[in-house]
Amino acid sequence: MPADSSRVITNLRELAALTGDANGAQRVAFTPAWQRAREWFAGKLAELPVTRHCDAAGNVWVTLPGASPKSLVLGSHLDSVPNGGWLDGALGVLTALEVLCGIARDTDGRPPFTIRVVDWADEEGARFGRSLFGSSAFAGTHSIAADRVRTDRDGVTLEAALAECGIEIERIGEAARERENIAAYLELHIEQGPVLERLGLPLGAVLGTKGVERHAITFHGQEAHSGSTPMADRRDALAAAARLALEIRSIAKRHADAVCTMGSVKTFPGIVTAVVGRCEATLDQRDLDAKILATMYREAQEASRRFAAEERCTVEWSRIWSIEPIAFHPHLLDLCEAAIREVAGKSHRLPSGPLHDAAEVSRAGIPTVMMFVQSVGGISHNTIEDTLEEHLELSVTAFDKLADKAMAWIGGSSEPRP
Numbered sequence: 001m002p003a004d005s006s007r008v009i010t011n012l013r014e015l016a017a018l019t020g021d022a023n024g025a026q027r028v029a030f031t032p033a034w035q036r037a038r039e040w041f042a043g044k045l046a047e048l049p050v051t052r053h054c055d056a057a058g059n060v061w062v063t064l065p066g067a068s069p070k071s072l073v074l075g076s077h078l079d080s081v082p083n084g085g086w087l088d089g090a091l092g093v094l095t096a097l098e099v100l101c102g103i104a105r106d107t108d109g110r111p112p113f114t115i116r117v118v119d120w121a122d123e124e125g126a127r128f129g130r131s132l133f134g135s136s137a138f139a140g141t142h143s144i145a146a147d148r149v150r151t152d153r154d155g156v157t158l159e160a161a162l163a164e165c166g167i168e169i170e171r172i173g174e175a176a177r178e179r180e181n182i183a184a185y186l187e188l189h190i191e192q193g194p195v196l197e198r199l200g201l202p203l204g205a206v207l208g209t210k211g212v213e214r215h216a217i218t219f220h221g222q223e224a225h226s227g228s229t230p231m232a233d234r235r236d237a238l239a240a241a242a243r244l245a246l247e248i249r250s251i252a253k254r255h256a257d258a259v260c261t262m263g264s265v266k267t268f269p270g271i272v273t274a275v276v277g278r279c280e281a282t283l284d285q286r287d288l289d290a291k292i293l294a295t296m297y298r299e300a301q302e303a304s305r306r307f308a309a310e311e312r313c314t315v316e317w318s319r320i321w322s323i324e325p326i327a328f329h330p331h332l333l334d335l336c337e338a339a340i341r342e343v344a345g346k347s348h349r350l351p352s353g354p355l356h357d358a359a360e361v362s363r364a365g366i367p368t369v370m371m372f373v374q375s376v377g378g379i380s381h382n383t384i385e386d387t388l389e390e391h392l393e394l395s396v397t398a399f400d401k402l403a404d405k406a407m408a409w410i411g412g413s414s415e416p417r418p
């Protein structure tokens with residue numbers, strides 16, 4: 001029996017009503033609203049032949065035991081950004097549950113493999129600035145030393161917020177135990193961008209997640225009086241930063257799918273009567289191709305040095321964070337496309353600019369793929385985030401088919417190419 005897409009949509013609306021307000025979803029991880037969402041989700045498991053447990057990093061696992069411990073994992077995240085949308089993450093978790101229900105029904109509660117649904121803890125990193133918290137602990141790419149010094153806006157430490165939810169920061173790495181016996185991981189997510197809408201396609205198969213180079217760039221000039229300093233004598237740190245902010249657009253445009261963003265610019269002393277002596281900017285560069293990413297990073301550095309010299313300033317760079325591009329599993333990608341074609345006629349392969357838990361799972365060496373469904377206007381992390389109901393229905397059906405194909409593949413009955 002195919003998955004019931006109308007029940008997924010009903011559940012999504014119920015969750016939105018329970019954990020959102022007029023400004024949008026408020027399921028920020030490690031807050032009472034998030035815990036309410038998880039309790040509500042646990043309530044949806046009654047009468048299913050499943051077990052539920054929370055791992056050492058706060059990820060929730062729902063397990064339908066099969067004849068073999070070899071498992072297919074489906075999932076996403078229930079947490080949201082503040083004033084977030086109703087679909088980001090929740091669509092993936094609730095569709096995963098629906099697919100699990102269908103498999104339980106079709107196999108009298110005893111599938112050939114174990115089927116698991118995971119709700120990753122703190123995908124968004126909205127409160128402590130650390131995205132993919134639970135999935136990186138699972139993958140073993142986390143750093144307890146870095147996590148220990150994280151605080152929220154009110155000075156609450158991540159460690160204290162975790163303890164509040166029964167999670168010990170020392171032990172989060174034990175979540176890696178969950179990796180045992182996982183044969184494949186599948187995640188359905190909204191696109192959160194405009195590509196599928198522009199192509200007029202409801203669904204796409206995700207090639208992988210783009211690599212990220214994220215840097216703090218500081219230009220040093222000379223503070224000087226805005227009235228008495230002739231233009232030619234200025235060493236204006238903001239002028240150099242501003243030229244770089246425009247130049248990164250050309251750098252990105254030279255490389256097809258690449259993106260570059262200067263998201264923050266702070267000026268010092270930051271008063272109306274002084275030439276800017278110091279300007280602190282951030283740069284975020286992303287591409288699916290590691291070579292292109294490295295080229296863009298070099299090009300931005302060269303440009304910053306050129307503009308600094310021309311404005312008689314100096315510049316220094318320091319890396320905030322980086323991650324390599326992560327390509328999803330080629331055969332699962334083929335299966336994903338085949339499933340999409342069966343329900344929507346046409347598919348498209350696209351990279352993901354945002355990172356997702358699936359990237360961490362893939363980094364852990366588990367065959368992984370994601371499916372995207374079109375986002376209206378490409379908007380997400382906003383209360384107006386939406387997807388047409390008919391597209392949501394197609395996404396549930398296609399994801400269900402993908403799960404079927406993945407199970408056949410895990411069982412060894414799939415052809416090498418779909």
Ligand SMILES: [Zn+2]
Pocket residue numbers: 077088089123189
């Ligand atoms: Zn998400």
